Amino acid sequence: MYVPPNVVDNNDLTRVMDTSDEWIQERTGIKERRFAHRTEETTTTMAVEASKIAIERAGIKAQDIDFIIFATLSPDYYFPGCGVLLQRAMKMKEIGALDVRNQCSGFIYAISVGDQFIKTGMYKNILVVGAEKHSFGLDFSTRGRNVSVIFGDGAGAVVLQPTDASSGSATNQGILTTHLHSDGESAEILAMFNPGTHANHWVEQTLADFDEAEMGEMFFSHAMIDKAQVFPNMDGPTVFKKAVEKFPEVIMEALSANGLQPSDIALLIPHQANLRISQFVQKKLKLRDDQVHNNIQKFGNTTAASIPIALCEAWEEGKIKDGDLICLAAFGSGFTWGSALLRW
Numbered sequence: 001m002y003v004p005p006n007v008v009d010n011n012d013l014t015r016v017m018d019t020s021d022e023w024i025q026e027r028t029g030i031k032e033r034r035f036a037h038r039t040e041e042t043t044t045t046m047a048v049e050a051s052k053i054a055i056e057r058a059g060i061k062a063q064d065i066d067f068i069i070f071a072t073l074s075p076d077y078y079f080p081g082c083g084v085l086l087q088r089a090m091k092m093k094e095i096g097a098l099d100v101r102n103q104c105s106g107f108i109y110a111i112s113v114g115d116q117f118i119k120t121g122m123y124k125n126i127l128v129v130g131a132e133k134h135s136f137g138l139d140f141s142t143r144g145r146n147v148s149v150i151f152g153d154g155a156g157a158v159v160l161q162p163t164d165a166s167s168g169s170a171t172n173q174g175i176l177t178t179h180l181h182s183d184g185e186s187a188e189i190l191a192m193f194n195p196g197t198h199a200n201h202w203v204e205q206t207l208a209d210f211d212e213a214e215m216g217e218m219f220f221s222h223a224m225i226d227k228a229q230v231f232p233n234m235d236g237p238t239v240f241k242k243a244v245e246k247f248p249e250v251i252m253e254a255l256s257a258n259g260l261q262p263s264d265i266a267l268l269i270p271h272q273a274n275l276r277i278s279q280f281v282q283k284k285l286k287l288r289d290d291q292v293h294n295n296i297q298k299f300g301n302t303t304a305a306s307i308p309i310a311l312c313e314a315w316e317e318g319k320i321k322d323g324d325l326i327c328l329a330a331f332g333s334g335f336t337w338g339s340a341l342l343r344w
């Protein structure tokens with residue numbers, strides 16, 4: 001994992017918007033988050049730092065990586081994606097690089113795709129990364145406070161490799177199953193509409209004001225900027241209600257698929273959306289405190305990076321041992337959600 005050194009606590013945010021440490025902690029559990037250096041760090045440079053550590057711990061070299069899967073909603077460029085920038089920055093071979101745009105469930109989708117390539121024998125060393133530089137694109141005025149207090153920057157990475165379960169210390173080691181879902185009915189509930197090609201097609205409300213032009217010129221407009229239509233939008237309470245329904249459902253789906261119970265989970269690593277959501281899920285599944293890893297208090301919601309950051313932190317703290325059953329689960333914009341069950 002890599003998080004930028006710059007710590008931004010809740011009191012720092014009160015200098016630019018009408019909010020309070022008490023409100024943020026009570027509603028989200030967040031005390032502080034990290035913000036990338038405005039000009040010296042990007043989503044990809046943070047991913048490079050996390051990837052170097054993952055590759056070193058896997059005992060291989062960057063040139064051994066044979067496929068990249070990069071999950072982010074805050075890419076360096078609108079296109080091309082961050083995967084190729086990572087390939088360039090790490091001087092990797094001319095391998096495939098795939099970008100995943102599934103927001104908070106991006107990392108689960110990414111390891112699910114990687115898992116299929118490993119299981120079919122197509123690749124041997126897949127680098128899976130989740131990274132975000134949210135701080136560059138949020139509305140830090142009071143208008144945007146329901147969104148901007150939640151998010152933080154950072155990156156996490158893993159290397160996926162095939163394993164011969166019969167020779168390992170634990171049998172049936174690795175990614176047991178993954179479970180992916182979506183429901184586009186609520187696509188606009190948590191979304192950044194602009195720039196985009198939507199032309200206000202999907203909903204009756206105006207998502208973007210366009211300048212007059214005979215052709216084109218609908219991607220960016222002066223009006224869009226003047227009317228602050230260039231920031232993420234979120235109906236927080238609706239996201240909350242759906243998240244507390246779907247998290248337990250998709251975790252139970254993973255357990256049932258493997259004939260297991262919540263009590264079998266050594267560690268649940270939920271996407272760090274909101275501490276209250278994690279606590280609700282913990283209660284619903286009757287999990288003890290030591291069965292759930294949360295770190296949103298320190299890093300905020302880092303979207304696609306939150307699960308690999310939490311996984312790395314939990315492993316470094318000795319909370320994950322060989323043979324442990326680890327459950328990863330996420331829910332977010334789309335809506336999309338998913339889970340993965342791993343035997344470490």
Ligand SMILES: CC(C)(COP(=O)(O)OP(=O)(O)OC[C@H]1O[C@@H](n2cnc3c(N)ncnc32)[C@H](O)[C@@H]1OP(=O)(O)O)[C@@H](O)C(=O)NCCC(=O)NCCS
Pocket residue numbers: 018019020023024027028104145146147149190235236237238239240243273274277301331332333
């Ligand atoms: C965003 C969230 C923390 C807001 O908490 P909430 O209890 O639902 O609060 P509401 O949005 O209903 O707003 C309550 C009030 O707080 C205000 N408020 C919103 N953000 C605020 C902030 N940062 N500081 C102070 N007040 C704030 C609102 O303006 C509203 O004021 P009003 O009652 O005068 O209109 C909560 O809905 C949430 O966490 N939802 C899930 C979001 C999430 O997980 N997103 C990521 C998905 S992966």
